[in-house]
Amino acid sequence: MKVCGFTIVRNAIKFDYPVIESIMSILPVCDKFIVCLGNSEDTTRQAIEAINSDKIEIIDSIWDDSLREGGAVLAIETNKAFDAITSDYDWAFYIQADEVVHEKYYTEIRESMHKYLNDSSVEGLLFKYEHFFGNYKYIADSRKWYRHEIRIIRNNKQIRSYKDAQGFRISGTNKLKVKPLNAYVYHYGWVKNPYQLKEKQKDFNKYWHTDEWIKKMVGEDDLFNFNCVDSLNVFRGSHPNVMADRIAKRDWDFEFDISTKKFDLRTKILYFIEKHTGIRLFEYKNYRLA
Numbered sequence: 461m462k463v464c465g466f467t468i469v470r471n472a473i474k475f476d477y478p479v480i481e482s483i484m485s486i487l488p489v490c491d492k493f494i495v496c497l498g499n500s501e502d503t504t505r506q507a508i509e510a511i512n513s514d515k516i517e518i519i520d521s522i523w524d525d526s527l528r529e530g531g532a533v534l535a536i537e538t539n540k541a542f543d544a545i546t547s548d549y550d551w552a553f554y555i556q557a558d559e560v561v562h563e564k565y566y567t568e569i570r571e572s573m574h575k576y577l578n579d580s581s582v583e584g585l586l587f588k589y590e591h592f593f594g595n596y597k598y599i600a601d602s603r604k605w606y607r608h609e610i611r612i613i614r615n616n617k618q619i620r621s622y623k624d625a626q627g628f629r630i631s632g633t634n635k636l637k638v639k640p641l642n643a644y645v646y647h648y649g650w651v652k653n654p655y656q657l658k659e660k661q662k663d664f665n666k667y668w669h670t671d672e673w674i675k676k677m678v679g680e681d682d683l684f685n686f687n688c689v690d691s692l693n694v695f696r697g698s699h700p701n702v703m704a705d706r707i708a709k710r711d712w713d714f715e716f717d718i719s720t721k722k723f724d725l726r727t728k729i730l731y732f733i734e735k736h737t738g739i740r741l742f743e744y745k746n747y748r749l750a
Contacts, residue, residue, distance in 0.1 A: 461577055464549040464615070465490040466541040468534070468625075469557040470498030470523060473507060475660040476652045479557040480507055481702040486553055486561050487515060489569050496541035498523045519544050531624025531667045538621035542613075549615045550577060556625070558649035559611075562700040565643035572641055573612065582750045583619070583636040584628065585612035587643055593650045594686040594714040596699060596707050600650070602691040602723070603730060607740065610638055610747055611645060624667070627746035637750040646700065653712050657684040686714050690722040691731070 465486050472479040487493060495508055495518045508518060521540055527533040538554070545552050551573050555561070561569075569585075576582040586608050591600040610627050613619050619636065622629045628636055652660065661684065665674045699707060723731060734740045 461551070461574060462492075462549045463490050463551045463553055463573065464545045465493040465553040465555065466496070466538075466545060467494075467555050467557060468496045468498065468521075468537040468541055469500075469504060469508075471500045471502055471663075472504040472557055473502040474500070474504075475663065476656040477557040478560060478648050478703070478706055479504070480511060481560050481700070481706060482555050482557055483508070483511060483516070484702045485563070485700055486555055487511075487513060488563070489566055489573075490515060490553055492517065492545075492549070494519065494541050494544045496521050496537055496544070498537060517544075525666070528666060528670065529668065533667050534625035535621035535623060538625040542619075542621070543617065545615055547615065551612055552615050553612050554628075555611060555645070556649075558647060560646045560648060560700050560703060562644065562646065562698070565641075568641055568643045569612070572639065576639055581637060582639050583614055583616070583630065584610040584638040584747070586638040586640045586747055586749075587611045587645045588641075589647055590644050590695065590697075591647045591650065592695065593689055593692055594716060595651060595710060595712075596648075596703075597695055598692040598714075598716055598718075599695045600689060600691065601693045603727060603734070603740065604690065606746075607743070608640070608745070608747070609645070610636055622746065635746065635748045638747045639750055646703075648703075652684075654684040654686065655682055658682060686716070689716070690727075691720070692716050692718055694718060 469479045493516045497505060497518050497520055499522050521537060523533055542552060572585055589607055591605045593600040613628055618631050619628050620632050661678050662674060665678055730741055
């Protein structure tokens with residue numbers, strides 16, 4: 461069995477993406493790793509090269525900044541990275557530049573890839589998600605945050621990145637048949653210095669919206685307001701080892717009263733049901749269970 465990891469990244473240093481930690485977190489379960497590196501204005505390339513692993517191959521790309529609807533450029537770049545994986549690899553392990561996998565899940569991941577290697581009915585493997593927000597001790601727990609996504613897929617080039625690269629589809633339309641893993645992806649995209657997070661929001665929204673929309677909805681002030689969140693809980697687990705230095709260097713403060721729930725009545729009822737039953741009613745699922 462051969463596994464190739466892949467990711468896309470651009471301006472990771474400028475916008476404080478934990479892309480180094482992201483790559484390093486899944487290198488142990490990959491035989492090779494493709495980084496599709498977009499045209500950057502910072503030292504992203506040097507940072508990735510400093511990982512100094514012969515598993516890593518960087519391919520250069522120019523992002524089409526004229527694409528400003530639906531995050532389509534992210535799917536295009538993801539497909540470039542996936543298409544660079546040669547046919548001798550069985551599985552492709554996708555990870556985004558703000559996602560990290562805890563080492564405690566390596567055994568589960570390896571065993572599942574082996575288990576379903578020859579089962580053609582399984583087109584991908586589904587991860588659970590923890591979304592960190594504000595700092596490293598809070599997780600977002602409202603219905604706004606997706607609970608599962610596909611991050612391991614068969615090396616089948618009929619599989620394409622879907623819409624804004626959140627998931628995958630066969631031939632662009634059919635949901636993948638997947639098996640769920642008892643493993644989490646830790647999403648750190650909303651844990652940054654508030655200045656860098658605000659700058660990232662101004663830049664990143666260009667792949668969905670016009671300058672006028674960004675000016676109106678994101679604003680022109682310099683700091684992101686963490687208190688805009690509707691609901692948080694306290695994270696009780698441990699972070700991946702690769703995150704230790706980044707966590708130690710955190711240079712901002714954020715505290716939140718977890719009893720605060722900024723919900724309308726309908727959302728409050730649905731949240732109550734989910735917390736007491738584990739069932740998320742009317743949940744969107746970008747996959748089919750095999």
